[in-house]
Amino acid sequence: MAYDTNYTGQKFKVVGTRPLRPDGVDKVTGRARYGADAFAPGQLVGRVLRSPHAHAKIVKIDTSKAERLAGVKAVITSADLPDLTNGDQAMYDMLVNCMAREKALYDGHAVAAVAAIDAATAKKALKLINVEYKVLPHVTDVDEAMKPSAPVLHANMFTEGVEPKPAKASNIAKRTEFGHGDVEAGFKEADVIVERSFRTEQTHQGYIEPHACLANVGPDGQGEMWVCTQGHFVYRNHCAQLLGMDAAKLRVTASEIGGGFGGKTHIWAEPLALALSRKANRPVKLVMTRDEVFKASGPTSSTSIDVKIGATKDGRITAATATLRYQGGPFLGIWAELGAMTSYACYDLKNVKTVGYEVVVNRPKVAAYRAPSAPMAAFAVESVVDEVAAKIGMDAVEFRIKNAAKEGTKSSYGPTYGPIGIGPTLEAAQNHPHMRAPLGKNQGRGMACGFWFNFGGQTCTSLNVNPDGSVTVAVGTIDVGGSRASMALIAAEELGVAYENVRCVVADTSSLGHNDMSDGSRVTFSSGMNTVIAARNAKKVLCQRAAKMWKIPEDAVTWEDGHAKPAGANAGDFPPLSLKEIAAAAANTGGPIAGHNEFVADGAGVSFATHICDVELDPETGATRVIRYTVIQDAGKAIHPSYVEGQYQGGAAQGIGWALNEEYVYGKDGRLQNAGFLDYRIPVCSDLPMIDTVILEIPNPNHPYGVRGVGETSIVPPLAAIANAVSNAAGVRMTHIPMSPPRILKALDDKKARKAAKAKAA
Amino acid sequence: MVNVVLWGALSAAAGGAKTVDVEAHDIRDMFGKLAAEYPGIKPHIERGIAVSINGRIFRDSWDEKIPENAEVYLLPRIAGG
Numbered sequence: 001m002a003y004d005t006n007y008t009g010q011k012f013k014v015v016g017t018r019p020l021r022p023d024g025v026d027k028v029t030g031r032a033r034y035g036a037d038a039f040a041p042g043q044l045v046g047r048v049l050r051s052p053h054a055h056a057k058i059v060k061i062d063t064s065k066a067e068r069l070a071g072v073k074a075v076i077t078s079a080d081l082p083d084l085t086n087g088d089q090a091m092y093d094m095l096v097n098c099m100a101r102e103k104a105l106y107d108g109h110a111v112a113a114v115a116a117i118d119a120a121t122a123k124k125a126l127k128l129i130n131v132e133y134k135v136l137p138h139v140t141d142v143d144e145a146m147k148p149s150a151p152v153l154h155a156n157m158f159t160e161g162v163e164p165k166p167a168k169a170s171n172i173a174k175r176t177e178f179g180h181g182d183v184e185a186g187f188k189e190a191d192v193i194v195e196r197s198f199r200t201e202q203t204h205q206g207y208i209e210p211h212a213c214l215a216n217v218g219p220d221g222q223g224e225m226w227v228c229t230q231g232h233f234v235y236r237n238h239c240a241q242l243l244g245m246d247a248a249k250l251r252v253t254a255s256e257i258g259g260g261f262g263g264k265t266h267i268w269a270e271p272l273a274l275a276l277s278r279k280a281n282r283p284v285k286l287v288m289t290r291d292e293v294f295k296a297s298g299p300t301s302s303t304s305i306d307v308k309i310g311a312t313k314d315g316r317i318t319a320a321t322a323t324l325r326y327q328g329g330p331f332l333g334i335w336a337e338l339g340a341m342t343s344y345a346c347y348d349l350k351n352v353k354t355v356g357y358e359v360v361v362n363r364p365k366v367a368a369y370r371a372p373s374a375p376m377a378a379f380a381v382e383s384v385v386d387e388v389a390a391k392i393g394m395d396a397v398e399f400r401i402k403n404a405a406k407e408g409t410k411s412s413y414g415p416t417y418g419p420i421g422i423g424p425t426l427e428a429a430q431n432h433p434h435m436r437a438p439l440g441k442n443q444g445r446g447m448a449c450g451f452w453f454n455f456g457g458q459t460c461t462s463l464n465v466n467p468d469g470s471v472t473v474a475v476g477t478i479d480v481g482g483s484r485a486s487m488a489l490i491a492a493e494e495l496g497v498a499y500e501n502v503r504c505v506v507a508d509t510s511s512l513g514h515n516d517m518s519d520g521s522r523v524t525f526s527s528g529m530n531t532v533i534a535a536r537n538a539k540k541v542l543c544q545r546a547a548k549m550w551k552i553p554e555d556a557v558t559w560e561d562g563h564a565k566p567a568g569a570n571a572g573d574f575p576p577l578s579l580k581e582i583a584a585a586a587a588n589t590g591g592p593i594a595g596h597n598e599f600v601a602d603g604a605g606v607s608f609a610t611h612i613c614d615v616e617l618d619p620e621t622g623a624t625r626v627i628r629y630t631v632i633q634d635a636g637k638a639i640h641p642s643y644v645e646g647q648y649q650g651g652a653a654q655g656i657g658w659a660l661n662e663e664y665v666y667g668k669d670g671r672l673q674n675a676g677f678l679d680y681r682i683p684v685c686s687d688l689p690m691i692d693t694v695i696l697e698i699p700n701p702n703h704p705y706g707v708r709g710v711g712e713t714s715i716v717p718p719l720a721a722i723a724n725a726v727s728n729a730a731g732v733r734m735t736h737i738p739m740s741p742p743r744i745l746k747a748l749d750d751k752k753a754r755k756a757a758k759a760k761a762a
Numbered sequence: 763m764v765n766v767v768l769w770g771a772l773s774a775a776a777g778g779a780k781t782v783d784v785e786a787h788d789i790r791d792m793f794g795k796l797a798a799e800y801p802g803i804k805p806h807i808e809r810g811i812a813v814s815i816n817g818r819i820f821r822d823s824w825d826e827k828i829p830e831n832a833e834v835y836l837l838p839r840i841a842g843g
Binding site for chain 2: 161163177205260261341370415416418453454456458517711712
């Protein structure tokens with residue numbers, strides 16, 4: 001069906017207001033049903049046996065004792081999950097990650113699973129499984145893994161992206177490069193050059209709800225799964241392929257989601273639950289423990305990054321380079337590539353070169369984490385940008401404004417930008433009262449910019465007008481941040497009905513065509529655009545029905561303010577028909593009234609943000625407190641401003657945790673030492689200031705309402721903004737994230753030692 | 763004729779060429795001809811490549827027309843959180 005997705009400057013009546021979210025009462029009263037909240041008659045408890053070794057050959061698995069234990073209904077190993085991936089390496093990696101085959105590749109890698117009548121029996125059964133391992137040398141550090149002497153994870157991994165292809169296997173899975181111009185010539189033009197190396201440690205998305213599902217596969221080969229996910233259609237497709245099922249025979253329903261941030265874009269234990277259910281011929285509920293979530297889901301990369309920037313005294317960057325090494329766990333990822341693409345995307349550079357290395361290590365498979373890879377790259381680049389500005393004596397915001405990308409800039413990753421919002425966010429920061437507020441003792445201020453791509457994707461939406469005139473919108477994207485409220489606002493706007501008369505639901509995989517994952521900040525952009533189109537299609541049907549009721553031609557009817565009206569004086573004199581009246585008559589005018597659309601949403605457009613942060617250091621303990629924080633970001637159009645603000649604040653809050661405390665700590669044995677929220681410290685309310693937000697609305701030309709994605713960009717600047725603030729407060733450049741108290745104390749001690757050595761030398 | 767700019771890893775798959783010229787009217791045409799002319803690129807197309815046409819990025823819309831003298835970049839298919 002023809003439709004127009006261009007921005008038209010439409011005036012809004014409902015969009016942009018702040019009604020209560022439809023899932024709010026359920027969530028605050030505990031009635032909302034999450035992954036672990038589903039029950040089926042006769043359900044079993046699924047549990048997974050995991051490798052205690054970072055790297056080990058699996059010599060033999062004996063499950064016979066466990067199988068004989070009373071109450072155990074199924075035991076599975078990789079033998080129950082044959083390779084059906086037909087040479088698709090990405091799918092094969094997924095299969096191997098769900099259940100180890102020849103080798104365990106990290107501490108926590110699944111090696112077997114059981115389904116039993118209760119948790120105690122399942123736990124006992126796991127202890128009866130005998131796995132004979134041959135422990136292999138391991139490597140968990142990204143730089144160590146790149147050394148020629150490092151233990152190699154995969155004998156068949158030869159670095160992609162280099163010519164000639166290496167003859168020797170290594171842990172460097174891929175090299176990639178972006179940029180333009182002549183960086184060597186650019187550095188020769190520079191008056192000032194700053195070159196530094198940075199490290200960031202591995203962090204987890206820290207979603208509160210662990211992975212959970214209820215799988216039920218019958219002897220007829222048909223199955224159902226209730227699961228906590230960011231994309232039930234993709235889970236359906238991947239699980240069906242790995243288990244050799246037709247997608248149509250596996251109906252997947254998404255539960256409410258207690259956070260995902262990218263971590264629930266991959267399948268983890270779901271195929272195991274399905275395989276157990278198939279073998280036991282009973283429903284199987286599998287809920288990961290927090291320990292398992294940390295060890296065996298998908299945290300973000302740890303990184304090692306070198307940055308070099310040259311500039312003239314008058315504040316123009318002449319050349320910039322970055323070498324980015326990202327570990328992806330034991331499998332090839334795209335994480336360094338994304339870091340290399342995003343690192344200099346905020347700037348208008350004549351000479352720029354970024355090189356990324358994807359590195360495999362004995363850690364869990366890395367998954368996306370909110371604007372994946374961009375925060376670490378921004379930390380390194382924005383730290384050096386600040387240092388260059390300081391060296392030439394220019395204000396940090398002014399320096400960025402002078403070098404900011406704009407419409408017509410050739411981006412550092414290639415394409416030329418259309419209209420973009422980095423300039424307005426910087427100008428808003430420059431004019432914000434936060435920038436001029438006084439600072440006290442041991443306090444410092446920092447700011448930084450961030451970039452993220454955003455994207456759309458395959459989307460299928462149905463809008464149904466019910467006989468009583470209420471409206472249901474069925475979407476296939478997950479509500480990760482209030483999108484059901486936004487869809488209801490959009491449908492109400494288009495149809496001219498009250499927000500309260502619209503209910504938006506997330507439909508199961510048997511009810512709609514395929515929808516891509518809810519990632520890339522795409523939900524309000526893609527499903528929102530699709531809701532506009534579906535509602536406009538429904539309006540056409542409503543007008544047709546009114547035409548029938550009036551016995552006039554269809555094109556003589558128009559839709560205004562929730563009513564069908566004659567298009568002009570020649571159409572006849574009829575009182576307007578409300579949506580409710582047309583819906584009530586639907587049975588006799590052609591049956592149900594609905595609007596539908598399926599498409600690939602493209603044109604999401606890139607996104608920019610600028611953050612300002614004040615911190616206070618305790619020089620005795622090295623503890624840092626964020627005392628003020630401001631997020632400025634372009635939303636295109638905020639459909640529900642409260643949820644846009646929520647995304648801005650959420651990204652900043654996660655970034656604060658990442659910057660100051662969160663990190664995976666591995667022992668020399670390659671085992672994770674802090675797989676729990678007691679030892680892996682995410683920020684709680686008392687750690688955070690009220691995070692102020694400024695929503696800019698520069699319409700996206702490729703969306704009928706001007707919407708841009710807002711979910712991810714807000715996590716890109718915090719590491720850098722906080723690092724700049726801490727560095728300014730401490731008087732020493734911080735180069736290692738997280739800036740935990742011991743690292744800050746060490747930096748302060750080193751500074752003192754340098755000062756003392758200098759005084760002694762003088 | 764469309765001048766297609768390749769990113770680093772793809773360049774290696776095209777024998778080191780940073781740009782290649784193909785006769786194509788839309789993305790589907792372009793991928794078909796690239797796969798035929800540079801077999802090393804085919805696995806990348808199967809894995810997923812995004813296409814930027816005059817700064818607008820397309821991930822799946824292979825019917826998208828490529829205008830005369832358009833700026834065309836092939837980019838990795840981006841993942842998100």
